[in-house]
Amino acid sequence: MTTTWLGPEGREADLAAMRDEELDVLVVGGGIVGAGIALDAASRGLSTGLIEARDFASGTSSRSSKLIHGGLRYLEQFDFELVQEALHERGLLLTTIAPHLVRPVPFLFPFAHHWERFYIGAGVTLYDTLALTSRNNRGLPSHRHLTRSGALRVFPALKRDALAGAVQYWDCQVDDARFVSTVLRTAAGLGARIASRVQAVGFLREGEHVVGARAADLEKGEEISIRARQVVNAAGVWTDEIQEMVGGRGQIHVRASKGVHLVVPRDRIQASSGMILRTEKSVLFVIPWGRHWIIGTTDTAWDLDKENPAASRTDIDYVLDHVNQVLRTPLSRDDVEGVYAGLRPLLSGESEETSKLSREHVVAHPVPGLVLIAGGKYTTYRVMAKDAVDAVAHGLGGGIPKSVTDRLPLVGASGYSALVNQRHRLARETGLHVSRISHLLRRYGTCARDLLDLVREDPDLGRSLAGADDYLRAEIVYAVRAEGARHLEDVLYRRTRISFETWDRGIAAAEEAAELMAPLLGWDKGQAEREVEYYRKGIEAERAAQEQDTDQEADAIQHGAPEIVPEAGILRP
CATH class of the missing domain: 3.50.50.60 (FAD/NAD(P)-binding domain)
Known part of the structure; x- marks a missing residue:
């Protein structure tokens, strides 16, 4: 190797x-x-x-719901094969491929009418049964039925009159980037x-x-x-654009669907479980994410800038309106720490609604060699x-x-469980709090040893990053040396999730992060300052876009933000 x-x-x-x-x-x-x-x-x-x-x-x-799941809602579309395949893969990821990165998470599925218990319960029972066809899925608990009082004990933030009961089931999540x-x-x-x-x-x-x-x-x-x-x-x-460059549309036609997620502090919603809600178009998730909740998503057609899709005020209000229908203490825009938007590549069929387009994949050989x-x-x-x-x-x-x-286990998987058991010893040896060790293990698996070596070599790297206490300075260095980060935005948006986990969206952390990256990438002072300035302008554009009412207005603002590395242009023959 x-x-x-x-x-x-x-x-x-x-x-x-x-x-x-x-x-x-x-x-x-x-x-x-x-x-x-x-x-x-x-x-x-x-x-x-x-x-x-x-x-x-x-x-x-890097802009998904961060879930590894079978797609419970696809059972309603009778897409049993897709769900079964995804549940099989969920099991492989959890037990063999990436047990250090993929972890179980419970979800509450509340219902407002007693007759829904049979319908939802039957669907979740089928979901668990399909999972059991793969022996790798047997590590997850089976679903359970809850009364209204039982559901409120799990999710006290719910309005009492918003539910008659609930079913709780388990899926998995991952840091997608x-x-x-x-x-x-x-x-x-x-x-x-x-x-x-x-x-x-x-x-x-x-x-x-x-x-x-x-x-x-x-x-x-x-x-x-x-x-x-x-x-x-x-x-x-x-x-589609690439197919056109080699002689036609061929067998595949893809439409983009925009999904917007909001991030709020964990203390804004009192609950010990995630939640899934039915909407008129799709489903809405409330997902635990460290000291935060991720709430989403929307599902709307998008034909504007594909590089950096913009979230609008309308998107944000849609998510807040739907989750507030069941919360005892409503969320407001002031509770939103971060927002991110991504595009799903959906295979287009006859339906005009992106929520009904196929999530199955297609492989094509349009010309020899491609x-x-x-x-x-x-x-x-x-x-x-x-x-x-x-x-x-x-x-x-x-x-x-x-x-x-x-x-084939991914890097960081082999020996992960044993290293978790040694976290208290590692804390004593390094002087880091055991919660820091746990944080590194959850993010890097056994590669956490590499970060601990960096801290041993330079104890200053064991300090928290200014403006982003959840992350160590060593993680910024490691992002460049081991994970391919080449620019400040790579680190703040994807190697860490500082861009949506902090109230200022990473502005306070930007300068120190750039200083740590500079010697590793050969930046002079001017380049480091440019990296910080471009990041700030990008965040300003995102915030301004999120005050606009329409996709077109939001895109016009966000698309105007400068890129630290401009692209060479679209593919040409």
């Missing part, structure tokens, strides 16, 4: 190797699906490269070449065959050619990756080993 650290030096070496060698497979897109494809391909012995135009997980894969970086690090350990801020600007062609990609290194402003026997495009909401994959759910990323690499194997003429990712 090679190093799993995605540091600045590794990026340069990987880009040089991609420029100089022909790969078996080049993956375009560094979200969860692209990361999963890179891992699957590398674990089958294929020489693999991955490029991402922005930061890893900068799109949909952290999970992507961990998948990528695991792929790197198996030899995959990985680089962010490298944008595909065209395809290399030999007749009808795609034989690689032209790519722009956005950090240096240089163009390189990367040759590959197969190219896999995991572009999510950009799938594989496209789109659709799906975060939870089923591994299945999507397997199917994409199976298509690659077919394009390579066969003879490629089968996927092994269903039994």
Whole structure:
């Protein structure tokens, strides 16, 4: 195994190797699906490269509901196969692949009328039964029925007259962006070449065959050619545009659906469980998230800026209005610490409502040498990756080993439970409070040892980051040295979640974080100051957009915020 650290030096070496060698497979897109494809391909012995135009997980894969789940609501659409597949993957993630990152969380499903108990109970019973078809899911408790009084003991924040009873069931959650970086690090350990801020600007062609990609290194402003026997495009909401560049729409048509989430302090809602509510369009989750709650999501069609979708006042009010229908003490906009918006890539059918579009995925081979994959759910990323690499194997003429990712633990998983049992000893050895050790273990698994080594080498890194007490200074350094962060926004938005977990959305932490990053990335004082200024302008644009009533008004403001690394432009033939 090679190093799993995605540091600045590794990026340069990987880009040089991609420029100089022909790969078996080049993956375009560094979200969860692209990361999963890179891992699957590398674990089958294929020489693999991955490029991402922005930061890893900068799109949909860092802006989800943070859930690993079967999709309870899809049972109403009779999509039993999708739910069963997702529940199987949930079990694998919880027990084998990422027990250090995926953890169980209970959800209360309240109902207002007694007759709903049978309907909801039957659905949740089927949900648990489908989960039991996979032996990996047996670690989660079964659902239980609660009276009104029992439900209020679990969720005292509910209005008494808003429910007649409830069913409590279990699902799982994950830090979505952290999970992507961990998948990528695991792929790197198996030899995959990985680089962010490298944008595909065209395809290399030999007749009808795609034989690689032209790519722009956005950090240096240089163009390189990367040759590959197969190219896999995991572009999510950009799938249609890319298909057009290689000769037509083909088999896949993707529509973007915007989902907006609000973050509020934990003390605003008194409860010991998450909650799921039915809405007129979909469902609304109230999800425990450390010292916070995540509340969402919306589900509306989006055809504006795909890079950085904006949340409007209307979106925020929609979420607040729906959750306040059942809360004894209503939430107001003053309670909202953070807001984030993401786009789901949905496979378009005949329905005009995005909430009814398919979450199943499709793999297509529109021209020789190019594989496209789109659709799906975060939870089923591994299945999507397997199917994409199976298509690659077919394009390579066969003879490629089968996927092994269903039994391949991610970096940080092996030995995790034993290290958790040693947390008190680690606290004594390092001088950190045991709660800090637990925090690191939940975020990094056994890789927490790497951060503790940093603290031993420089005790000053064991201090909290100014303006973001939940995070250590060592985590900022580690984000650059091991996790591929190249800019301040990469750290505050994705390697940590400071951008939505603090009232000022990370402004107070920005300067110190930039100072820690500067020597690792070769920034002079001017560049460090620019990083802070660009981050501040981005937050200001987000806040201003969230005061607008329409998507168009919000997008116009947020789209105007400058990018610290401008893109080279859309894919061109």
